[in-house]
Amino acid sequence: MSRPPADPTRMRLLAISDLHLSSPSNFAALAALPAAPDDWLILAGDVAEHPDKVRQAFEMLSARFARLIWVPGNHELWTVSAGGGGEAKYRLLVDLARECGVLTPEDPYPLWPGPGGPCVLVPMFLLYDYSFRPAHVALEDVLDWAREERAVCADEMLLSPAPFASRIAWCHARCALTQARLEALDPSVETILINHYPLRADLVRIPRIPRFTPWCGTTLTEDWHRRYRARAVVSGHLHVRRTDWRDGVRFEEVSLGYPRQWDPQRGIAPYLREILPGPSD
Ligand SMILES: [Fe+2]
Numbered sequence: 001m002s003r004p005p006a007d008p009t010r011m012r013l014l015a016i017s018d019l020h021l022s023s024p025s026n027f028a029a030l031a032a033l034p035a036a037p038d039d040w041l042i043l044a045g046d047v048a049e050h051p052d053k054v055r056q057a058f059e060m061l062s063a064r065f066a067r068l069i070w071v072p073g074n075h076e077l078w079t080v081s082a083g084g085g086g087e088a089k090y091r092l093l094v095d096l097a098r099e100c101g102v103l104t105p106e107d108p109y110p111l112w113p114g115p116g117g118p119c120v121l122v123p124m125f126l127l128y129d130y131s132f133r134p135a136h137v138a139l140e141d142v143l144d145w146a147r148e149e150r151a152v153c154a155d156e157m158l159l160s161p162a163p164f165a166s167r168i169a170w171c172h173a174r175c176a177l178t179q180a181r182l183e184a185l186d187p188s189v190e191t192i193l194i195n196h197y198p199l200r201a202d203l204v205r206i207p208r209i210p211r212f213t214p215w216c217g218t219t220l221t222e223d224w225h226r227r228y229r230a231r232a233v234v235s236g237h238l239h240v241r242r243t244d245w246r247d248g249v250r251f252e253e254v255s256l257g258y259p260r261q262w263d264p265q266r267g268i269a270p271y272l273r274e275i276l277p278g279p280s281d
């Protein structure tokens with residue numbers, strides 16, 4: 001688990017998502033990432049599909065950072081030969097993370113002890129419910145609408161919601177239990193909200209595949225940054241690295257992405273986004 005830092009004033013909270021380690025070049029680049037033993041690292045989902053690959057990432061990175069925090073992306077939850085699917089696969093990955101000393105959305109929320117704190121770090125697993133679709137598209141039409149531009153997410157084939165009846169039902173259950181935990185936090189302390197999916201529809205800008213929006217989050221979380229005192233919100237999934245501001249809150253999209261979406265010449269280190277202490281403004 002966490003090691004005491006050599007110098008607490010130099011600790012950083014870093015974040016990256018969408019490592020997609022099934023790509024050999026992404027895996028090789030991660031293997032070459034230098035250690036930063038004072039820093040904490042957030043992995044905001046889409047590490048890999050196979051549990052063995054996720055374990056390799058956890059083992060490599062937990063040796064190089066003081067603490068790792070992981071939330072699942074859709075790719076981790078895909079049904080592949082190992083690990084089944086649905087909630088059972090999520091639980092398998094939570095167990096795997098714990099074996100490696102990695103914090104998950106099922107663990108007590110840690111307090112950030114370094115510069116920029118105190119802040120409660122809130123890893124969340126919320127999924128999506130198709131509510132980011134445009135207003136003129138009915139829910140029952142959303143697949144046909146996306147299919148017209150070949151934008152249907154592979155989750156429709158690969159992400160089982162079992163034992164829930166649908167991914168919508170799973171999403172709403174996850175939002176309800178997460179919200180109950182957020183409501184129970186000390187109201188005097190700020191938070192860092194961490195989720196694979198963006199919390200607001202107006203942060204989804206994916207011009208290459210505009211009809212992918214239904215698989216990108218839920219409008220249930222639209223105001224969570226205000227309700228739950230977020231200092232910053234960390235997400236991935238879009239593979240479009242950005243920093244946005246809403247209501248004075250910093251929203252960080254921290255994807256690495258597939259090999260064509262980043263510059264391997266630079267290595268992965270420059271893609272680690274500093275969340276805390278963060279930019280001085
Ligand atoms: Fe991804």
Ligand SMILES: [Fe+2]
Pocket residue numbers: 045046073074075196236237238
């Ligand atoms: Fe994703």
